[in-house]
Amino acid sequence: MNNINCEAKNCLYHKGKSTCTANEIRVGCSDACCCDETKCSSFKIREAKAKNNVIPT
Numbered sequence: 001m002n003n004i005n006c007e008a009k010n011c012l013y014h015k016g017k018s019t020c021t022a023n024e025i026r027v028g029c030s031d032a033c034c035c036d037e038t039k040c041s042s043f044k045i046r047e048a049k050a051k052n053n054v055i056p057t
Contacts, residue, residue, distance in 0.1 A: 012044040 006013070006020040013022040028041035 006040075008040070008043060010046050011040075012046045013042065014046070 004020040004022075004025060005018045007018060008014055011020075013020050015021050022042045024042065026041035028039045029037055032038045
């Protein structure tokens, strides 16, 4: 995919400044009336990486 601009920096597919690397994009919210009511259903949370392989408690 080209020219997909993503601002969800905590998404697994977010790379660099604003690049989406997902193989496909699914847009959710079937009853949206305007663009602000839509959402990316392809979003997956990026898990935080622990420093030095130590998970904070």
